[in-house]
Each structure stands twice: as C-alpha cells, then as structure tokens.
Amino acid sequence: MSPGGGKTIVTTYRIAIVGSGPAGLSAAAHAAKLGLSHILLEKTDHLSDTIYKYQKGKHVMATPSQLVLRSPLDFEAGKREVILGTWNEQTAAAGVNVKHGAEVKSIVGTGAPIPGSVMPIVSRNRDGTTSTTELQRNAPPYRLTLVNGEEIMAETVIMALGTQGNPNLMGCPGGNLPHVQYQLDDPTEYTDEHIFVIGGGDAGIENALGLCADPAQNNTVTLINRTADFPTAKDANVKALMAARDSGRISIMAEANTTAVEHGFITVETRDGEVRARCDRIIARIGSAPPRSFVEGCGIEFASADRLAFPKLSATFESTAPGIYVTGALAGYPLIKHCMNQGHDVVEFINGNLDLKPADEPILEAKFAGLPGKRSVAEWLEYLRTSVSILNGMSSLQIREFMLDSSVKRYAQGEVIFERNAPGSSLFGIADGEVAVEVNPNDPSITVQIGAGQIFGEVGLISGRRRGATIRAARDTIVVEISRNAALKLMSQVPSASREITRINTERTLLQIFKSGLAPADLVDVIANAKVETIRSGQAIIKEGETGDDIFIIRSGSMVVEKSIGGKPVFLSYVPAGSYVGEMSVIDGSARSATVRAAVKSDVIRLAGEPFRALLAAKPQLLDKLRGEMASRTQLNNFVESKKDSFSGVVDMYTGVANFLVEQGLGEATDVLLIDEKLCVGCDNCEKACADTHDGLSRLDREAGRTYAHLHVPTSCRHCEHPHCMADCPPNAIHRGPTGEVYIDETCIGCGNCQRNCPYGVIRLDKTPPKKPWLLSWFLFGSGPGPGEASHKWAKKHDPAYAEKAKKAIKCDMCSGQEGGPACVRSCPTGAAIRVSPEQFLGVALMNREDR
C-alpha cells in the first residue's frame, strides 16, 4: 500500500476527491479498494450533503432500472436514512480516507506553466457588463487550499461537487456572526425567538411560514424583502404569506435592506429610515451561486456561456486542466446511479484502464441493434457525429451521453416520419438518405427535399407547436431523433449547433409562413438582416402611433394586440407562435395602428423593412397574400371598434377577461380548463371524475385559482408550449404525448423539481391509494368511500403498504387515451367546465360570450 492517511506533513496523494456525494463517495471507495492513495474532502460534517438534505424519510429511487450499478458501494431504491446508513458503514469498512469540514476554495497546479494553456474567464458584473481575466494553467501536482487555510497536494483531482453551489452570503458588517444561517432544516427547532428571514423568494417565504406556523413556538418572525412585491415567488406562497401577515403571525419589511448585524440586533434600512430591532437569529435565503466560478477558477473550461452549460470533458472525464476530472451532477449526470458508476469509472481511467467500456454500453447497443451496417457502438457514435453537421462539434463523451436521450431509426422509402399537425418537439438529423417535406397540404406531390447531414423538425422544437408539414423518407434513410431535452442540451453545449439551428429555423419559418412559391434563394437578403430577440413578458415590440417598418415573426411564446380606443387599451387579438405582425406598415407605409406586446416571454425574429419591401416588389403573390391577411385583421379591428361605440361595456369586459386570461398563463397554454362560475353549482363532480379515471387521485383543484368576471381558472395544468416543469427532471420523466398533453411517466423519482418549477402550482406529490370497492356496493351497502378521491385515512386503513409507498408527482394528462376526452368536462352536469385552447377562446368567441 502506498503511503496514505496524511501522517507525514507533505503527502502528495495520488487522487484528491472533492465532494462526497454519490459520485465522489463511489470514486473514493473504489480508490480505497484498488489501494490507491487518496483523500476525500467534504465540506460538511457528514457524507453526501445533497442526499442528507432530502426530506426525512424520502423514498430515493434507483432509476434508470436498465443501468447496472458498478460501484463498490451498494445502492438500491429505499429510504434516505437506509441509503445514507449503508454508505456510512461501507465507506468506513472500505477504509476510505475522509476529511470532513474540508471545503476546498482553490485548486492550482504547482508544476511548470503549460505552454499555450491560457483560459479566458468571463465574469458578469452587477451592472450587466462583463469583464475577462486570463488564467495560465500550470502542470500537476495540484495544491488544494481549504477555507481554513490547510493545504493538500495531489497528482490528480476528481471534482464531484454536485450543482448545489454555495448560498449567497450577507455582505453587511456582522454578516459572518454565528447566528446568521443560510439553511433551515427543521423550523420546529426554534422557540421564543425574534427571527428575521431575509429574502422574498420561495425559499425565504417557505422558511418564514414554517417558523410561524405553530403559535405555540412563540417566535416573532419578520421577513425582509428587497423589493415591494415578490416577483420571483410562487403565487400560492405569496398568498399564504399575505394571509399570515394579515392574521398577525408575521411582519413583512418591504423595500428594505439589512445594513448591519450585531449580537442580538439587526439594523435595516427602509424607505422610512433606519430601524434597529431585536434579533436572535437571521436566516438568509438570498439565492445561491452555482459552483461554476469556483470550477472555472481551477482552469476547467465550460462548453459555453449558457447557464445550462457543463464543463468540457474528454472521453475519460478529464477536463481542460490536465489531471482534473469532473464527475456526477456537475458533469451533467443527473441521477444517483449515473454518478456512482462514473465515480468508479473515473478511478479506473486514472488507474490506467483506458479500455473500460462505460456501463451504459448495453443500452446503446440496444439502440443500434437492428440497423444496417454492422457497426460497433463506438463506430455508430463516430458515424453519427461526423455525418450530421450539427453534431460535429461534440466530444466523444458528449455524443455518448447525447445518444442516451436520442434514438436512431431507419425509414424505408415513402415511410412517414411525422405528419402535419402531430405534436412533437424533437429534432431530427439525417445521417444517411434524404427526406421530402410536403409543403402544400392540398397537394402532397409538391415537396422540398432535405439531404444527408441536415436537420428537420426544428420548428416544433423551438415554437413548441405542432408539426407544420408531413415529412417522408425520399429513399431509404437513417435519421437520429433528438429528444427536446437532448436538443436543448446540445444547443447550450455546442454553440455552433445552436447558431446553425437558429439560422435554419429562421429560413424555414419564413418559408413556411409566407409560402407563396418562395425559395431559400429569395430570402437571402431578408435573412442576412434578421435578428432573433428575446422579449420579456409584457414588453411591447410595436407601439401604436410610432413609425417603423420592421416585421416580427413570433418564434416562441405569443403576443397580444391592443389598440387604444377612447383613451383605454382595448384587446384586439391574440397572436400565437408561428405568426407574424407588423406587415401593415411595410405595405402601406402608415404608422403602427396597434400595440403588440408579449403575453409571455417570447422569442421573435425581427426582419428589417427595407429588404422585405424589395422582396415584396419581386414577389407580387406574396404581396397579395399579405394584403389578404391585412384585410382580415383590419376587419377585426373595425369590428371591435364598432362594438366599442355601441357597447363600450362589452368591449371593456372583453379586454378585461382577455388580459386576465393572458395573466393566468393562457399565452403559453395549449389547453386549459376554465369554469364558468355563472353555471358552476360547486358539486365537484369534475374533481371526482378526474380521481375516478386517474388512479384515485384528482389532478385538479376546482375551487382554488383566480377568477375574473365569473370566469374561473382552476388549479389545473395548462399544457404549456414550453413546459417549465420539464426543465429540471432528473430521470427525464415528463413528456408531451401524441395528443399534445404534457404527462409524467412512471420513472418519476418524486424529487419535487417539477412542482417547484411549474408557475401555476398544478403539480402535487402523492401516493396512489388502494383500489376502491365496486361502485354498486357503495350504492347499495355504502361500502368504500364512494366516488372521487378517497381520504388518506381510508387509504391507510385499506392498504397496509400505504404508509411506505413513495410519493410521485401527478398532474393532468388531458385524459389522453380515454375515448370520451377530458373526464372533467364530460362529467360536469351544467356545462360550467370547458377545456379550450387560447386561439379558440381568446377571440371573437370571447366577445360573443360577453355579448349574451
């Protein structure tokens, strides 16, 4: 055994592992097993802090099930306590050299400067500007400096920090006093204290509410918020906070800033001057800084400036700093099993076993089975990487991970790849062959060909809307289907792919919208001047009365058009993604006749008026088409305007309702449940029907939610075009189904990320209750809980395993697969419940409703 254990003062370890999550722990245990000298550095006083911080008793899942575990530590699905217990035992038994309370703050090479290895680090300043510094990398061995000043030397370093990062610290004097804390594990721990919670985000609000929930604890709780309202927090949290304030359980100091902390006191700057108040404890929840800047400081380059980007890694997980390896969540592997396997693999690589095949090899083998060409997995990966142009910029590690989320398929000549109006947000790349796009729905014989190396399907990916055309294989063709998640990752990891997709999307969107016999060659000038811009929700891209002749194409999101009539803004229409606005001024040179603003955060393509006018001059058909569209828009304007004269109340109401619905997320919805409270008798049959058709759990809360003019938007999924809930799902369990529904499959691990990410609060975590007895026996003998969701009490009594069951995320699936369509609508006795799409509802139909 080589010298370990840190007995001598200056030991150079073979491997230093930073972070003891599943990745770091597994690596350390494997190193111990191989007898390599190592040290495991962990910031906290326990192992695996991320899992340690899960809710007590959480059921931890071991997905993906097809992946074999290759780690010296055991891991199978079970309770958090059991898993941590097993790991503690096994780490001790394996003789892992752990150092607790060891937060690493810097890692620098102590060898000679590596020629040419200079890394630019871009940092963003508070005022939005950026500054760049340069870092000269030095050769190993590395010196790791801990926060307490200790130093450790190692030949190689495994970074396994996870993605939690560090909480932002309080900057004011006294911010480092011991009664300032950045986490609240158990709110019931504190009694009779004056507690200040700092930060008006969800974390701060939830902590504050937890501290004052039980009056018996007798805490005096104050929440300090920098701004006047709580824009980043969820509606439900803000409401609960206001209720707590109104009932005197909590005080809120808004537009306030902490200026000093002393023992027993806090000083806060408010609009009315400075306040010094008694304070026994401060809980600061002012966000956390991702570990990126620390990691970059070690010489590890990221794939791009994108927030979602991960470090650039070789096939052996080595970063751009030679000898520093990155694994686990920080490397982009979201699940515990992945992390553990990687910890094992990376130690094997460091130990010289470069032929090791990754654990996911069989999964990839299965993906390529049945395809022609008899290639090995590595050959397939290389073949796809080189043949599809947007994949060229990927590393071999990236393409491997990428393929786990994607699939390859061979289509015979004439076979349909997707149909017009099919929902779908995946992107396709042609590895070999050619496809034909049926651009004219009325005449399938008119096609445009797309050849090998190119992509298609990007419009669905970017706009979140249904496919615009049917695409068939023009001859035998091999295509890679890139899932939405993989495509988004690709765009953030490989900047060149992102640029290419944007360019193609712009061109194709234009062709699709304007049709009229245009060819890519006609658009060269227009596209050369096109800009993609991101528009904040509520921001106007066109203002009524202003001059300007740019045309905007809505790439994702949606817009509302308003006109000021009699001094008041009147809602004219709703413009979904895939449409354009602003053509009137180009055609007739007039000032803007209405205001167009974003209903939700949107991306638009801005086309300069000048080249567009040239295009119109060259293509009279296009001009005619635009004229036609313009006429129908003018007609709508006139219709609303004429109503305004005669029925001003009706139009005001229409505007009010439309704005309300847009605020409630209709602008990004594809399908939403509305309840007409003039008809709803409150029987809750909709909720009961939902529960009875969905494992006994209702996915809607009829009574909760906002109401305007008797139109109620209950708490129920809107099936967003770009679902927020999908953003951060470790097992990637949220998908869009074939009828456009957003659903969660059974691989859900119950982590609650989707619940936190959904801005409309429609996801809940719950366990499936046992099956109810037959309805007839309830009718006749009153057995069972009857229609609707059974109580937890009943479930517990009738299912011995209920208490131990795992909670999973559940939400509306639009009753997909049910012949009768949405059960809530079917089962409403009065017709109060309707499900609509925004285009259907935010139009003249709505006006007519008000007209009744």
Added chain:
Amino acid sequence: MASKTQASRAMTGKAVTRAPRDTAHEGFLNHKRGRWAKVAITLSVVALGAYLLTDPVPRHNGGTWLGYLLGSIGAGMIVWLSLLGVRKRVIGSKPFSLKGWTSAHVYLGLSLIVVGTLHTGFQLGWNVHTLAWALMMIVILSGLWGISLYATLPERLSANRGEVTQLQMLEAIRTLDRQLDIAAQPLDADDAALVRMSLEECRIAGSLGQRLSGNYANDGNARALATIIEKVMTGRRTGRVDDRLAQIEFLLERKEAALAQARRHIRMKTQLELWLYVHVPVTIALLAALLAHIISVFLYW
C-alpha cells in the same frame, strides 16, 4: 400495464386526433341550442293532440290503447330519469356528456307533467295509482325548484367567495380565534368570558334552521360583539376607552365579517343540495309506487 400505456403514448409522429370533445360554451339549459326542449315540446304536443283527437268509450283512462301507450312511455321515462344518478357517478373512459343528460333530464322530466297526467285521464282518487302520480308531480316540482336554484345561485356563490376557497374561509376564522385568544390574556375575568363566548359558543354553520334562515343573532360571537360594542361605547362617552377592549372589538368585528362570508357560502351550498334531499328520496318512493301501480294493474284488471 404501465409499459403498455407507455408504448401507446410514445410519439409516433402521427397526427393523432384528440378524442372529440364538447367545446361549446353553453349551459345545460341551452345544450345544443335547446335540442331536448324541442323534443319534449313535440312529445307533449303529440300526446295532447292524440288525447284530444281520440274519444275512447267510456272515457280516457289508463286502460285505453292511448292510456297504455302513454303509461309505457311515462314509466320508461321515469326509469331513465332516475338513472341520471348512476350516470353521474360512473365515469369510465367512454364518451358521454353529463350536460346533455341533464338537459334531456330537465326537459323530458317536465314533459312528464303532460304525458303522466294524460295517462291518468284525470281519474284521480285515493289509491296507489294516484299516489304514483302525486309522487311524480312532487319530484317534478322539486326539480323545478332545483332548476331555479341552479339558475340563480352560482353567480352569487361566485361573487361571495371571490377567490377564496371554503378551506381558506374556515382557516381565516381559526386564525382570528387565535388572535382573540392572545388578545384576551390581559383582560379581566368578565371581559375574558366574553371572548371565550366568541371562541366556544360560536358555530360557523350552525343548525339547519340557522343555515337556511341566515339568522345567527344568538350565536356566541354576535352576542360577545354586541356586549363589547356597548362597553366600548360607554367608555367613549366617559372618555376612558380601554385600548385592549377596542382591540377585542376590532377582532370580533372582523370575525363577524368572516363568519358572515363563510355562512353565506355554506348557506348557498346547502341550498344547492337541499332540494336533492326531496328530489332523490321521493324518486325512490316514486319507483316503488310505480312498481306497485303496475303490478296491481296487471293483477286486478
């Protein structure tokens, strides 16, 4: 099973059409532009026409061919109308529209006034046959009562609750109770007893009588508030207002307002269901009487 749903759900690239659904924004009374109203009126007019145009000997009653016909139609309709209770609760995955069912239920149910009454040939007396007719009329009248509530109450229910749910209303009252409890600590025994009256002798919904009349003057909170107001007024007149009492008065007033909202809510919800407590049991009695009527007709005729 899970894997099966998985497979059927995987994206196929096919433009799968959604299950057809009713997106028309019209209430059950206007369902399909009053289709069932038209059917019911036609049925009634035809029945009445047949009744007036035929002149059976000795007179119209259940025993003529028209009587048998109307009787069979009527009995069939009653059974079908009763099945609404089942339809409402057995959801399944197949298409149906409860709104359509309710619409048909209401209008066909009303046409029973004509069909059922003509079936009797106005031969009413004190027997099981007339009992069946009477029960039918009670069910129908209670149905009309229900309709009038369904037409008027939802809008008021919605206006009263704003965006607050029933749970939140009750939670708000509980919170005020907690605050009252705290505010009562420094009071002397008499005043504290008043607060206790509000805490312990206040029933949110109260008895069915209170619920329907809306009169809660005897409730603990109302009585406590009345006494406290008097005390505070007396204090004002003599220029010695007890701040602690004023605080109690304020809290009791807020509680009274919160109670009033919750009570209005509960009252309307009760009303929306109450009529069904006539409609449904009498329906069951009607079905029994109908059976007795049919059996006796075939046994004794």
